[in-house]
Amino acid sequence: MQQAEQSKLHLYNSLTRKKEKFEPINAPFVGMYVCGPTVYGEPHLGHARAAITFDIVFRYLKHLGYKVRYVRNITDVGHLEDEETEQGEDKIAKKARIEQLEPMEIVQTYTIRYHRGMDALNCLRPSIEPTASGHIIEQIGLIEEILENGLAYEVNGNVYFDLEKYRETNDYGTLSGKVLEDLQSGSRDTEGMEEKKSPHDFALWKKASPSHIMRWPSPWSEGFPGWHLECTTMSTKYLGDTFDIHGGGLDLQFPHHEAEIAQSRGARGCDPARYWLHNNMVTIDGAKMSKSAGNFITLSQLFKGEHDLLEKGFDPMVVRFLMLQSHYRSKIDFSNDALLAAEKGYKRLMNASDVLHSMDTGTFKKEGEGSGDTEILEQCRLCHETMNDDFNTAQTLASLFELASKINAIQHAQLDADNVSLQAFTTLSKTFDDFVFDIFGLKETDSGKNGKTEELVKLLIQIRAEARERKDFATSDKIRDDLQKIGIQLKDDKSGETTFTIN
Numbered sequence: 138m139q140q141a142e143q144s145k146l147h148l149y150n151s152l153t154r155k156k157e158k159f160e161p162i163n164a165p166f167v168g169m170y171v172c173g174p175t176v177y178g179e180p181h182l183g184h185a186r187a188a189i190t191f192d193i194v195f196r197y198l199k200h201l202g203y204k205v206r207y208v209r210n211i212t213d214v215g216h217l218e219d220e221e222t223e224q225g226e227d228k229i230a231k232k233a234r235i236e237q238l239e240p241m242e243i244v245q246t247y248t249i250r251y252h253r254g255m256d257a258l259n260c261l262r263p264s265i266e267p268t269a270s271g272h273i274i275e276q277i278g279l280i281e282e283i284l285e286n287g288l289a290y291e292v293n294g295n296v297y298f299d300l301e302k303y304r305e306t307n308d309y310g311t312l313s314g315k316v317l318e319d320l321q322s323g324s325r326d327t328e329g330m331e332e333k334k335s336p337h338d339f340a341l342w343k344k345a346s347p348s349h350i351m352r353w354p355s356p357w358s359e360g361f362p363g364w365h366l367e368c369t370t371m372s373t374k375y376l377g378d379t380f381d382i383h384g385g386g387l388d389l390q391f392p393h394h395e396a397e398i399a400q401s402r403g404a405r406g407c408d409p410a411r412y413w414l415h416n417n418m419v420t421i422d423g424a425k426m427s428k429s430a431g432n433f434i435t436l437s438q439l440f441k442g443e444h445d446l447l448e449k450g451f452d453p454m455v456v457r458f459l460m461l462q463s464h465y466r467s468k469i470d471f472s473n474d475a476l477l478a479a480e481k482g483y484k485r486l487m488n489a490s491d492v493l494h495s496m497d498t499g500t501f502k503k504e505g506e507g508s509g510d511t512e513i514l515e516q517c518r519l520c521h522e523t524m525n526d527d528f529n530t531a532q533t534l535a536s537l538f539e540l541a542s543k544i545n546a547i548q549h550a551q552l553d554a555d556n557v558s559l560q561a562f563t564t565l566s567k568t569f570d571d572f573v574f575d576i577f578g579l580k581e582t583d584s585g586k587n588g589k590t591e592e593l594v595k596l597l598i599q600i601r602a603e604a605r606e607r608k609d610f611a612t613s614d615k616i617r618d619d620l621q622k623i624g625i626q627l628k629d630d631k632s633g634e635t636t637f638t639i640n
């Protein structure tokens with residue numbers, strides 16, 4: 138089964154702008170590199186989208202029987218405030234200055250928060266999670282390779298990639314479809330620009346100014362590596378010069394991923410990856426949600442409902458479900474209503490799962506075929522077909538909902554269990570569990586259990602209100618405090634209404 142499905146997987150390769158059959162370089166092994174976060178702020182919904190997209194890819198490849206090495210970096214140095222001009226402070230150093238902490242304290246704090254957020258969303262941890270600061274020696278080595286090949290130059294302790302030289306023998310811009318000549322370079326007038334042979338040349342190494350805290354010795358100056366360089370260094374170190382899949386957000390296609398391609402070709406004469414996958418953005422009022430734009434909703438705000446745009450807190454699984462409802466190459470515009478709709482869908486699946494797991498298999502037709510089999514098996518087949526079609530989770534969900542309806546129909550005897558063979562039921566059960574839990578990575582949480590916890594809390598709130606009316610404050614406080622101990626917070630507003638959040 139898995140072997141057969143392996144050969145059907147097609148993915149959209151941003152490099153060729155076509156859906157292509159997935160053929161790993163060295164099956165059954167697959168190498169996948171994904172650009173990770175720059176850890177200087179709270180993880181937000183945009184980060185969740187990137188992490189969930191590639192978590193689904195990781196899980197599905199594993200489901201197909203591949204042995205996947207998934208590498209996702211942590212950028213802890215070299216990402217400057219102005220990406221285009223490569224000027225300004227290091228994003229992490231700036232945060233450290235503002236909060237009066239060590240840069241590595243910032244890195245530690247936000248790496249932990251990122252992990253917590255992604256763990257809550259049930260994203261599997263990557264196989265390797267390398268940091269840029271842990272690979273300075275390798276980055277210097279890579280710059281030396283590019284210099285030896287005559288594709289970089291040094292000026293005043295800075296080393297730049299020589300794009301004009303590179304373009305004598307290579308295309309630049311294939312991935313993003315950008316033509317350099319058409320690009321306005323906003324960088325012409327900025328400081329340090331006169332050093333570059335061409336305005337689009339990007340830094341491989343930068344000399345640290347006296348105030349720059351994060352610095353390392355190198356053959357050129359005491360300084361730090363360019364942002365694009367870390368990904369080329371770490372991806373190829375752990376996955377080989379050319380690996381299977383390179384992923385990241387669409388916002389990174391240019392210049393970050395173009396630079397990665399140029400660096401790999403410049404150093405080793407080969408492309409870094411066969412397939413480039415890009416997830417689209419989470420937007421808010423149409424604009425990309427990002428740390429630097431300040432228009433983000435953090436995961437913790439989402440889970441607790443602590444944001445003006447949110448009516449209440451949402452379970453991490455609802456957030457995960459929201460992402461699954463769209464194809465990873467479409468935009469998702471954030472709204473409270475979209476989350477409410479996702480919550481309904483998620484509960485529907487979890488209810489069907491409860492029904493499925495409580496069914497008595499003894500009632501199914503033992504042999505031969507049932508008249509209800511064909512439709513069930515067709516939806517099971519479609520689950521694979523839609524995932525094989527560039528991970529179309531939105532379509533796969535449609536089939537899972539069809540299967541959920543079948544499960545409910547069997548339960549309510551609208552579809553007679555006599556009409557379903559045990560074999561078809563077993564396929565349904567396995568497909569449903571495989572896709573919902575293993576591939577989509579959903580898990581049953583309290584909010585999936587038909588809101589039973591919520592009902593119980595509401596009941597306790599009512600008992601508490603009655604206790605208060607009879608001035609039995611001991612009982613009222615006990616209810617509030619004991620709920621608090623198990624992570625349920627009650628909040629009394631001025632009008633006497635009590636609301637709650639469950640963590």
Ligand SMILES: Nc1ncnc2c1ncn2[C@@H]1O[C@H](COP(=O)(O)OP(=O)(O)OP(=O)(O)O)[C@@H](O)[C@H]1O
Nearest residue numbers: 173174175183184186187386418419426427428429
């Ligand atoms: N709004 C978003 N939608 C989808 N993916 C996103 C979004 N924002 C960031 N990402 C992805 O998350 C990963 C980590 O990005 P990064 O830490 O640079 O986040 P950021 O919020 O965009 O930061 P900055 O504002 O500093 O650019 C990248 O793969 C990036 O493409």
Ligand SMILES: [Zn+2]
Nearest residue numbers: 172173368393
């Ligand atoms: Zn990267």
